[in-house]
Amino acid sequence: MTLRAIKYDNNNLEILDQLLLPAQSKYIQVKGVEDGWKVINKMQVRGAPAIAIVGCLSLAVDLRTEKYDSKKQMRQEIEGKLNYLVSSRPTAVNMKIAAEELINLANQLSNDEKVDLQTMKSNFLKTIEDMLAKDIADNTAIGDYGAKNILLRISGDSPVRILTHCNTGSLATAGYGTALGVIRTLHSMKRLEHVYCTETRPYNQGARLTAYELVHDKIPATLIVDSMVAAVMKHRNINAVVVGADRVAANGDTANKIGTYQIAVLANYHGVPFYIAAPFTSIDMSIQSGDHIVIEERPDREMTHVGEHRIAAKGISCWNPAFDVTPASLIAGIITEKGVFRPEQLKEQFALLNH
Numbered sequence: 001m002t003l004r005a006i007k008y009d010n011n012n013l014e015i016l017d018q019l020l021l022p023a024q025s026k027y028i029q030v031k032g033v034e035d036g037w038k039v040i041n042k043m044q045v046r047g048a049p050a051i052a053i054v055g056c057l058s059l060a061v062d063l064r065t066e067k068y069d070s071k072k073q074m075r076q077e078i079e080g081k082l083n084y085l086v087s088s089r090p091t092a093v094n095m096k097i098a099a100e101e102l103i104n105l106a107n108q109l110s111n112d113e114k115v116d117l118q119t120m121k122s123n124f125l126k127t128i129e130d131m132l133a134k135d136i137a138d139n140t141a142i143g144d145y146g147a148k149n150i151l152l153r154i155s156g157d158s159p160v161r162i163l164t165h166c167n168t169g170s171l172a173t174a175g176y177g178t179a180l181g182v183i184r185t186l187h188s189m190k191r192l193e194h195v196y197c198t199e200t201r202p203y204n205q206g207a208r209l210t211a212y213e214l215v216h217d218k219i220p221a222t223l224i225v226d227s228m229v230a231a232v233m234k235h236r237n238i239n240a241v242v243v244g245a246d247r248v249a250a251n252g253d254t255a256n257k258i259g260t261y262q263i264a265v266l267a268n269y270h271g272v273p274f275y276i277a278a279p280f281t282s283i284d285m286s287i288q289s290g291d292h293i294v295i296e297e298r299p300d301r302e303m304t305h306v307g308e309h310r311i312a313a314k315g316i317s318c319w320n321p322a323f324d325v326t327p328a329s330l331i332a333g334i335i336t337e338k339g340v341f342r343p344e345q346l347k348e349q350f351a352l353l354n355h
């Protein structure tokens with residue numbers, strides 16, 4: 001049984017409430033865009049690709065139940081709801097890119113006189129529902145490209161030791177995962193010796209979610225606290241770091257979970273290749289560098305408490321950015337579903353291959 005963050009059939013959308021994992025595995029129904037915005041903003045579902053898929057599927061739930069007087073009215077509803085969903089979390093670009101593409105599609109269908117209202121609705125819904133299968137296909141391709149590229153660096157057929165940060169698996173996507181997809185593929189090739197996953201404070205995506213996925217898949221792994229990365233690189237002979245992305249800028253600068261930047265600096269110091277694994281839907285060619293990426297800041301309580309238990313002194317001020325930006329100069333390769341690219345190749349390859 002594979003882990004599924006998202007369940008969608010017969011217009012019934014459910015998400016695995018990731019705030020309750022690993023103690024409790026509970027699915028909650030998403031009854032439309034309002035619910036979609038809330039479960040994304042509260043991080044009951046999270047992960048750049050999963051955010052876009054759940055957001056768009058929540059729109060599909062609304063569209064199937066609502067009646068429209070005209071194609072123009074439906075187009076206006078679609079645009080308003082998609083822009084609302086984009087506001088749920090600002091850093092991951094996938095929801096923004098999906099919204100732009102779906103608004104363009106709604107405009108095309110609305111302006112096409114050969115297309116009636118019912119055909120517009122069914123074409124639009126199919127495009128959204130196809131996102132699930134496409135994401136899984138993208139992730140298995142990322143896994144293949146990433147594993148092969150990492151193994152090119154290894155002499156003989158010895159297995160590798162990988163470090164990863166945050167959660168980039170089935171719980172951050174429609175399935176299989178991006179960076180965790182690379183790890184899954186290495187494991188299936190019997191070329192993975194061990195994974196080190198960081199706990200990823202303050203939301204603990206590593207301890208609660210990645211560890212959960214690795215144990216579920218029986219992949220040999222060790223959980224480390226975020227402050228142990230340097231020691232693990234010094235003493236455990238890490239062959240590569242592979243992490244995900246929330247937004248990759250045109251020059252390859254990448255926003256990812258807070259703590260990623262310092263891992264990249266440590267990897268550079270220890271001569272460990274540092275990879276980003278992300279689908280083209282996480283690449284934002286509209287911004288030239290990471291300087292332009294908006295970094296979400298989350299509530300202090302996510303730092304000062306674990307559940308209901310206070311772990312920080314009352315009255316201390318907090319800074320809780322959810323992401324940081326790793327400069328392209330520290331990135332050995334960007335693993336995508338179309339291949340593995342050096343940051344300086346990204347703009348050209350994206351223009352060639354993004355279709």
Ligand SMILES: CSC[C@H]1O[C@H](OP(=O)(O)O)[C@H](O)[C@@H]1O
Binds near residue numbers: 167243
């Ligand atoms: C498949 S990449 C997921 C990406 O999203 C995570 O952030 P969050 O848990 O806040 O949504 C993290 O940055 C991962 O790398």
